[in-house]
Amino acid sequence: MTLKDYAALIDARLAELLPEAEKKIPDTDEIPWLLENAMRYSVMAGGKRLRPAMLLACADMLGVDRAEALLDACALEMIHTYSLIHDDLPGMDNDTLRRGRPTNHVVFGEGQAILAGDGLLSYAMELMLQNAMAYPEHSARHILAMNDIMAGAGVGGMVGGQCMDLYCEREHISDERLLSYIHVNKTSRMLTSPLRAAAALAGFAPDSPETTALTVYGVKFGLLFQAVDDILDVVGDEKTLGKSIGKDAEEGKLTYVTLYGLEGARKRADALAAEAKDSLAIFGDRAAFFVKLLDDMTHRVA
């Protein structure tokens, strides 16, 4: 199974969970058509499905029944999508385009976009709970998996990272320790929780060697993701927009490139990839998907 294979599985299930809805008065307990369509618009806007694919691939690696992990994977993608919808709002980044399409609030209006985000976070939790109820013999495992996902997405995770990111931007603060908090919490945590959740579903304790190894991988992978983003930002900008490292540095923007220079950032990325790969030793050949993922990430061009 490649990343694309997993993405196809997830796309299919997401499309079932959020079908295109016709306008009608909803029954009590029913999702209104407008909310469903607004949620669907952003969830089905494409994307690599990296986070849910990592959950499913890890579940496969650890011998979890894929059907038992699929709803949690979809929930994770919904949480990722809610964060993008809210991030794009006028009160946050005020972005009007994402993946080449108008952002949610441009299409549905600001109020409905806020609710589409709230709805996706809520629906994610509802789906994970329904999934947990479908496997009563694994209640404790599902609670632990949900806890990993919500800890990564929540106030000491992604939301906390977003808060500090917005704060630094608005107050023009560039502090290396704050930047590290933002990178780890905004990016790495949501790339670590899929692996921890899969380990929980497989019955591994949070402090087991397997879960610990996966956590190290997730954190390193997240930082690698960020480093490559920073590099592409400059390389891409130089080619297309004429922006330079100097400009980011002038603006006081802290990135891997402004911190270490372009070559230094590339070296740091290679080191992170090597460290992440080392952490997979415990899984031997079964970790092939995650070894390849590091390679793909290091060499991606967009």
Add this chain to the structure above:
Amino acid sequence: MTLKDYAALIDARLAELLPEAEKKIPDTDEIPWLLENAMRYSVMAGGKRLRPAMLLACADMLGVDRAEALLDACALEMIHTYSLIHDDLPGMDNDTLRRGRPTNHVVFGEGQAILAGDGLLSYAMELMLQNAMAYPEHSARHILAMNDIMAGAGVGGMVGGQCMDLYCEREHISDERLLSYIHVNKTSRMLTSPLRAAAALAGFAPDSPETTALTVYGVKFGLLFQAVDDILDVVGDEKTLGKSIGKDAEEGKLTYVTLYGLEGARKRADALAAEAKDSLAIFGDRAAFFVKLLDDMTHRVA
């Protein structure tokens, strides 16, 4: 235990969960001071703590250890508060005052207010999951309770009701069936889920006579709450603002009063209270708190 007694318990626990935070660089996994203070600002802004008190009172009535129910009760209040913060945003109702204090976005800015709302919903789920992990022998009960709370708060519940409410307001639609959906989902569901969650924690199945009776009570109580709101809105307005039933009717606003007239609305409220009281028969004298709650609700003046 009165409503005020329960509210005091909840206030104390909420203040512990969201202590006033000093500005400092957060450690990984830590809630940033700014997010904590923004969440705290709205959670500790007062309020009757009606929903969590209903959960605790129902837990007491059904013999659940109060300590086991307290975090779920606090989570419910956080969910209620997140919905108020988002509802007040410029993109929604654009309110600058709530309970006599500036709204969250007026104090912390729009972006941080969006995140404070997201944070409270996330934190609510995180706390309920941590609570579930603390009672491994009751995993299934806790999953069911969380499911009741999230179903009431989620896309086929409160968020769905908010979506249709905003839609009707923006599109100037007044449809009696949509109004009913909005009332039930925006108001009643969040007053029913505390009771269903308490029943789940007590080990009652979702289709048990006890849970069914509590659901009937919650729905009727929610509609009573709405009817009294509508009545006070007119009575209050006539006294203080000179607004009249005629004005709401002219604006096409559908309320209990525009539908049934003031006296008709009062009769409807009395009927709802009587029906709610009848549903409590199965619990006998143990339901005293909930009988009194109906009386207090019917005769409240604000």
